[in-house]
Amino acid sequence: MFFSKRDLQFHLYEVLDSESLSQYEYFQDHNRESFDMVLDAAESIAVKMLHPLLTEMDRKEPQLVDGKIRIHEGMKAIIKKMGDDGWVNAAFRYDEGGQQLPITVLNAAGFIFQAANYSSSIFSFMSGGSANLIRTFGSQELIDRFTPNMYSGKWQGTMALTEPNAGSSLSDISTIAEPTDEAGVYKIKGQKIFISAGDHDACENVVHLMLAKIKGGPIGAKGISLFVVPQKRPENGELIDNDVITAGIFHKMGYKGAPIAHLSIGSNDGTLGYLVGEPHKGLNYMFQLMNEARIGVGLNATAIGTAAYHSSLAYAKERPQGRKISEKDPTKPQITIINHADVKRMLLFQKAVVEGSLGLLLFCSKLSDLILVETGEAKERAELLLDLLTPVGKSYPSEMCCLSTSAAVQVLGGSGYTTDFPVEQYYREARIHPIHEGTTAIHGLDLLGRKLTIHNGKAAQIFFEEVSKTMNEAAQIPALQPFVEKLQKYLAKAQQATGYLLGLAGKGEIEKYLADATLYLEMFGIITIAWQWLGQAIVAERKLAEAHDTDQNFYQGKLATLRYFYEYELVKVDSLVKRLQSTDSVTIEMQADWF
Amino acid sequence: MFFSKRDLQFHLYEVLDSESLSQYEYFQDHNRESFDMVLDAAESIAVKMLHPLLTEMDRKEPQLVDGKIRIHEGMKAIIKKMGDDGWVNAAFRYDEGGQQLPITVLNAAGFIFQAANYSSSIFSFMSGGSANLIRTFGSQELIDRFTPNMYSGKWQGTMALTEPNAGSSLSDISTIAEPTDEAGVYKIKGQKIFISAGDHDACENVVHLMLAKIKGGPIGAKGISLFVVPQKRPENGELIDNDVITAGIFHKMGYKGAPIAHLSIGSNDGTLGYLVGEPHKGLNYMFQLMNEARIGVGLNATAIGTAAYHSSLAYAKERPQGRKISEKDPTKPQITIINHADVKRMLLFQKAVVEGSLGLLLFCSKLSDLILVETGEAKERAELLLDLLTPVGKSYPSEMCCLSTSAAVQVLGGSGYTTDFPVEQYYREARIHPIHEGTTAIHGLDLLGRKLTIHNGKAAQIFFEEVSKTMNEAAQIPALQPFVEKLQKYLAKAQQATGYLLGLAGKGEIEKYLADATLYLEMFGIITIAWQWLGQAIVAERKLAEAHDTDQNFYQGKLATLRYFYEYELVKVDSLVKRLQSTDSVTIEMQADWF
Incomplete structure (x- = not known):
């Protein structure tokens, strides 16, 4: 198995006492039973749909064909299932079609998806994050126009921040928004790169939450606004081409199943974008929800590290090699390698990193829940603590799971370096996390x-x-x-x-x-x-x-x-x-x- | 450039005073001029033939087709060039067709090859190491029969140690050698895995230096003997099939251009092997020459780390991003990232690791040269010191270049994770070194x-x-x-x-x-x-x-x-x-x- 359900339950129920959340009115319909049902449902999807595609999605990379990115055909069913079962908006309010599920439990479920097959998990993760931006800061019109199809999985959501000359230095973006006659509607022009799920053939439309600068606005970070820029504009029940061209696809070392696009926006002057909230507040909006994405990245890294840990643990329990260091008799049978102190050290290292990280990230998730339902000082404490812990929760797992997946490879020795075992893939997939959603230096x-x-x-x-x-x-x-x-x-x-x-x-x-x-x-x-x-x-x-x-x-x-x-x-x-x-x-x- | 010639010269001439080796009679024909010519020749081959294939050999992996491994077609010319120009046996004696080149200089040249394209460098490296075993411990007959074609590149040499159940625990190998009527000739039967260059279509024959146990011999490590087991037996000017079947090929995370084979030996009772030296001394022989291979692996790791360092350094000097930490004015132009303290830290880390490792490995190489030409206490001191430093020279670069190539990826940020730049390949290639030629734990x-x-x-x-x-x-x-x-x-x-x-x-x-x-x-x-x-x-x-x-x-x-x-x-x-x-x-x- 690629994760330990026992450990997940330990964190949720024995350490964090997540059931106590149901004391709050907002979460009152939930209890341990409903939480367990959520986890069981996640496990079932992860085992039956996501994990079986782990290797194949790595080997058959997405390709850009005639201006459209083709992803693994198995993703269609997965994206549909995620939408149908309400995973995209599970944490949102009932009146938004959500289930008011605590983030703590949703993240625990997400962890299972990510451990099963990281690439396949990012599609609904991206849609959830971007829909959250619209529902939190957007007008009711934008919410109605865009989010239902994002929740259902019919439309893909993305976060479009990075540009060729603006990565870590976001304030230098040069995508431009020019007002039109219609209030809140802008003409957009620019280039965006490294856009996860930025285009693919398993959805009808892509909705980019895009940072751009309104012409004539303040210089630097203070002039950045947030827009909904759809690939196709929904107008009177039809989808109109919005001049968002997939100019390229990035091939990567790992998490190859997820397409990362280079987008050319408005190159034929035909892109309209819809302002989210007020002008020049885009970076603020983005950062208010960045905690979520950053805790998410920490969790992704932890999940990959967890899968690698369990893979190497299973191998160590079965693989005979060598004898006790004090045993010199070569006629004695070989022992399984889990009996060697150095192998145990490498397994303990992995266990320490991934279970320690999981504990921290679920703790942070619970802070998100408390921020939602608490008031006054309790709320403020939770906010401040989450603010402080977010760079740690993003970076410790990201950095350390590069090392812990490396330890997993080492436990398997030569076999770990071959594609016969998944640990080499985990090693490659883990490496993205110290980079995206802000590098470790940032x-x-x-x-x-x-x-x-x-x-x-x-x-x-x-x-x-x-x-x-x-x-x-x-x-x-x-x-x-x-x-x-x-x-x-x-x-x-x-x-x-x-x-x-x-x-x-x-x-x-x-x-x-x-x-x-x-x-x-x-x-x-x-x-x-x-x-x-x-x-x-x-x-x-x-x-x-x-x-x-x-x-x-x-x-x-x-x-x-x-x-x-x-x-x-x-x-x-x-x-x-x-x-x-x-x-x-x-x-x-x-x-x-x-x- | 993928290495610094200035730095290589610094080590050879300013730190190690390698010219002083010409004081010894054995090396008397050499001097700085001839050393420089060797390095120039290596650089020319590396730049013109090896480096251009770096990416392509990674993308077009060797495949097993109809029982034969097909490697990149460009390797034929490289292997021929290496043989023609005498790189396989350059360090051997004149009377063996060699050039009596100091190992120090040969390793410096090898470092250039490895930094250019690690996969392409291992073919002649393996042939040199295995031919060295024959010439050192084999009979004149074996030497005459096998080594000339290994030197010329016509035949590939390998080291065939590992078996499915005997990796780190070599004493548990179960490949069996049964005496025949002819002295020194044995019937061999067994399985070998992870054999580098164990079969490919750019050579006429493969000569395996294989560990096996003679039936009835002592149990454990003391019963291991060394054999020459050719893929085809040279007999009366013809090559006779020797029942060494390529049962499989391993696909790997990195250094994909080099084929790693699973060999089935004597499955039709048709494999003959030729005993090298005395029975039951195979492990001794292997270990006496293991220093060479282990220093070689340390050098491989260092070379890959060096290429990654120079790649990230070039990027850091060109890539504008952000401003000085104390500069808050967003209208000021961006600075190149080499001006950020944290980027310099990552570059200094790489420089410290790769140039420190290179210094150590060339120091160890010089000890090998001194062992050859010195006598008495000076020789003994060099031997003991090299013995002690070999696990360090193998492991420090191997472990640390996993981290230094990771730092190279990080310097490039998102670009470093894409296949548009070579650093991700270096990261994958570096990961083998803590595993092969004895894991770090060993x-x-x-x-x-x-x-x-x-x-x-x-x-x-x-x-x-x-x-x-x-x-x-x-x-x-x-x-x-x-x-x-x-x-x-x-x-x-x-x-x-x-x-x-x-x-x-x-x-x-x-x-x-x-x-x-x-x-x-x-x-x-x-x-x-x-x-x-x-x-x-x-x-x-x-x-x-x-x-x-x-x-x-x-x-x-x-x-x-x-x-x-x-x-x-x-x-x-x-x-x-x-x-x-x-x-x-x-x-x-x-x-x-x-x-």
């Missing part, structure tokens, strides 16, 4: 340069309070005390490094302050996941005594992974803080000509 | 469990003497003193960790002693490369004052990379020694059922 700057300091550091304060709460709880359990002490020590080191860097900021040494933001993010991620593991361990310790058989093994595994994380991963903070507090600015002083 | 065990302790730790002592020598030299240069102090401190930490682990060995706690051998190897690798960078910095510091223009930039780059390495990489030893000296044996105690 998230480092976001965390250290913005999230830590906004609201006078209140978000960071809330985070440290949350960590303290977990530590206090863990300190009640004697077996966990050594881990509390360790985390306390490392937290203090991290805080010291933070103080040092903020001191640089205070002195106006902005370049020095932010030069190693990527390393700061790495350090922060390790601390965060160490906190997550402590939380998981509290539950495991409490339940271990009464647990039987497989459950006992399950909790023992959790506690061993806690040990692994604190022994092998948390100690990396030592090296990171040493660098972060160094005065040698070599990366600033290095000159281009010296390379 | 080399960890080799270093910590064997190389450190043999000859009463003499090899380690010699290594520390060499490091001290470099530190003493560097200590004469004021600018390098801080680095000497740092290295001294970390060396002491590493020695303390070593003492702790050997203490466990002394107490008979073998499993604990070796459980983290992979981490020990990682730590040892970092120390070793820090030492290499100090050596490079000594030269740079001495030459900087009189250097002009590009040379000044070159030396500045070396010194900045020294700083980078000590700031960002050497500090990782802190975390590693903390783990290595911990008493928590979680990877030993973890149970299979707990996963």
